[in-house]
Amino acid sequence: MAVIVQKYGGTSVANLDKIRAVAQKVARAREDGNDMVVVLSAMAGETDRLVGMANNASGGEPDRREYDVLVSSGEQVTVSLLAIMLNTMGSRAVSLLGDQVRILTDDAYSTAKILDVETGRIGDELRKGKIVVVAGFQGVDAKGNITTLGRGGSDTTAVAIAASLKADFCEIFTDVDGVYTTDPNLYHKARKLKRISYDEMLSLAGAGAKVLHHRSVELAKTYGVPVYVRSSFSEDSGTLVTKEDEEMEQGVISGVAYDRDQAKVTVVHVPDRPGIAAQLFTPLSDHNIVVDMIIQNASSEGFTDLTFTVSRKNIGEARRLLDVTAKDMGASRVEYDENIAKISIVGVGMRSQSGVASKMFAALAHEGINILMISTSEIKISCVIEAKYTELAVRVLHDAFDLDQEP
């Protein structure tokens, strides 16, 4: 008998038949004697429909408080439907919304951070033998206003509840059956991993892999919550995301990730003096534009070039800000390149192996793929390349590090 938190994403609750399948899965786990907390997203497409209405109603800039009230209605529908089905099937279930749990967040509407998850009400219901169905993605601020956690928020809800309840583990049911060495849609040799460490998962998420949201993995790591990534549509045990330990697979590299949502910006011929980086990046961070890879070339004759990447969706706003800043700084011009992709290899084995980077560069060079930028961290190496080479680069690196083989 364990305390289990399960999370089902939008495609797993896309219609009544799929919710019924979830109900059966949950009821079985309850009948096995487990205390069950189930976190749901809205039906696939519903959040997008609500966002569309909000934009239509406001010309694209909806009041942020009210936007959260609107989009949080989607989860209210799925949690009550699942609870209705479970009760009809003879299980006892109760739904709880973010403010009923209560999941306390800050008041940053649309991107709220969870501050605390109260476990009193959930605990009471579990002790009564009930299955607790919690609306993902939503919380409540200190004043009682509804907040939402942003994309991937339901994963974060599930992990936060698992942490607060000290649950035995958290299962994230999604439309893929685990974490792969690379995107199986891109390369048929992709292999499912049995285990992966929190840090590797974080690096993969940061490198563009979309299986688990970055924040949910950080939370799982902080509180040591074991997380299974599993498919709603199969009985496969999926991938366990957990602490790095002796049992980890011992390959050098765990996966290859790619990110086609980045754009490259180069500020050319900037007078090189202390403070130029701050001067350049402060306006961007003030506008919540995240700068990813940053490279400053060695200064020549008092001038330098600064190159970095930003999310492609921010490129318009970044342009407006940078064209002003670059002029103020005395730079000669700013160049923008949206036809790029970031390819990353990730693995804790890198720490104890030399030659990993050069093996990566050689594999790309062998196929004539030019490297535009490089950045490295303890367990990740990322290269920016021309976008058209994305698929080729993924396959080449997957083969170079023998990722289709169990280590």
Added chain:
Amino acid sequence: MAVIVQKYGGTSVANLDKIRAVAQKVARAREDGNDMVVVLSAMAGETDRLVGMANNASGGEPDRREYDVLVSSGEQVTVSLLAIMLNTMGSRAVSLLGDQVRILTDDAYSTAKILDVETGRIGDELRKGKIVVVAGFQGVDAKGNITTLGRGGSDTTAVAIAASLKADFCEIFTDVDGVYTTDPNLYHKARKLKRISYDEMLSLAGAGAKVLHHRSVELAKTYGVPVYVRSSFSEDSGTLVTKEDEEMEQGVISGVAYDRDQAKVTVVHVPDRPGIAAQLFTPLSDHNIVVDMIIQNASSEGFTDLTFTVSRKNIGEARRLLDVTAKDMGASRVEYDENIAKISIVGVGMRSQSGVASKMFAALAHEGINILMISTSEIKISCVIEAKYTELAVRVLHDAFDLDQEP
């Protein structure tokens, strides 16, 4: 400068364009210097869609707590959309759900009664100059569970808030432009009333008129809230529902109502002894089946017949209960007739006029319409007739009492 509560029904917020029209109406009233509270229903059809899902998910008997969580999501969408539009238009608006207001109810899910409306949060927002948009139809019980008020619940929400805030008046915007002497769809000579008393409105609602829900009128009467029934789609001033006073129109009759949703039940040849009525009706009231008109014929030789009406939707359940009870009581049989209608005339003028009932009976008799049951109250006379005569009876009575003429 007044405090005004406005309520817009489902057809008035059926899509974004209609919500935009509501936003413009509300913003104008605010610009005129009024403190505005706006109560909304869900989009027309949305509650039915959610109810359909609940039934589909449960084979027709959804868990009652969860049913309320599900159906209350509809109002969450409309209130946030209206608040988004108002903010976009430059008005300042904030949406509040039932638990945010807070509208405290008992825990009778689906048919909850309002116990208290807290005015603290609404008052705070009004003092900040904001338009407060409240989700109708929903409340919260003492334990924080979501409840709904049943059909017509948004009217009740609006009147309850108006009463608590001591608002100057409450406007119910709907798809008709006021209260008519009879259903204009049934008789083209129907005339819109400028004023009507609470008691007449209650009698009309009880007699089948569907403009305002019974409970909202009772609440308005108790707290003396002036209620305007108006059309969302015109500038017509509508009908004022208010205290009976000198200015009331002085006609004998204010309106003719009909109700085709009743069925007639006769328990034949019951041994006449004390307690038979209680024995017969207790099982029905235990199952929340409302019995409307009751007639007990004069006892002959120790036996009597009991005739009454119940809502047609309850007839199946009533049958199951009555067939058992009637046998226990020694009645010879139970007869059911669903092909009936109840025709009522309503008016405070009846109190001071004699001959109103006989005029009604004569008018019906003149057209060969047989009266199956009669019941009278201080300001209402109802007759049960064969259903096929409904339209004819309405027209005949409307003419007989000259309702197309201003009194």
